[in-house]
Amino acid sequence: MQKLKSGVHFAATDLIKDISTWLMIGLFFAALVQTYVETDFLAKWGGSIWSMLMMVAISVPMYICATASTPIAAGLLMSGISPGAVLVFMLAGPATNVATLGVVGKELGKRSLIAYLTGVVGTAIVFGLLTDFLVTTYGFSVQPLSAGEHEILPHWLSISSAIVLALLMAKYYWNKVITVFTQRSLAH
Structure with a gap:
């Protein structure tokens, strides 16, 4: 019972102190991106590396969890964005938001932050390119289910x-x- 009590105390004090400011900054940038970036703008880039880099630029500041990114990803697929670019969004978004980057930078230092960001973004782009390659090579039909x-x-x-x-x-x-x-x- 004492461990549960100390865990709840940590979550309600120290953890809130560590994430509050970064969470507010992340929500601010997410609101800016969702307000001012149109999906038509992204669809014209197709499945190029540029569309994936654009997805990284959008998803990094956005405070979004994996569950919330799924309906957004379905909407992006329906608007014509390539499956690889959508995968980049789904991988990079939940792992690299401003709040997470702030906490990683504060707790582990700038060098670790750069390594973390490079690893996540690099892996997301590699798998995004691989996904687009497999979709075009094997003719996979990627049709999102919008119902339910x-x-x-x-x-x-x-x-x-x-x-x-x-x-x-x-x-x-x-x-x-x-x-x-x-x-x-x-x-x-």
């Missing part, structure tokens, strides 16, 4: 978890503001 909704967690649990996360982040920022004001008032 599948959830891992019940909707109420997802919403409740988001509310708890938002409250913990608000508490962290509130305490940070109070600390700054207290330090300023003590300094005067």
Whole structure:
């Protein structure tokens, strides 16, 4: 019971402190990308290396989990983007968002961050090129299924978890503001 208690305390304090700012930055960039980048713009690049590099540029700042990237990937496939470029999005997006990169850089250093980013992006592009090669060589039909909704967690649990996360982040920022004001008032 003590281990469970200390794990929950760590998640509600130290982990929130480590990810809050990066999560907010990631959500900001994700909103910018989703608002200002049209899928028609990406579809014209086809299955070239440029479309994959564009997917990397879009997916790196985007804060998106593997589950959330699947419907976006289906939409990208339906809009004409190559399966390889969509795979790059699905591999690079969840693994390299601004929040993750911030935490990796802070905890492991810049050198590890560059190695991590290079490994993930390089692997994603190699497998994206391989996917496009296999699709064109063997004539695979890649038709996304847009019907049906599948959830891992019940909707109420997802919403409740988001509310708890938002409250913990608000508490962290509130305490940070109070600390700054207290330090300023003590300094005067």
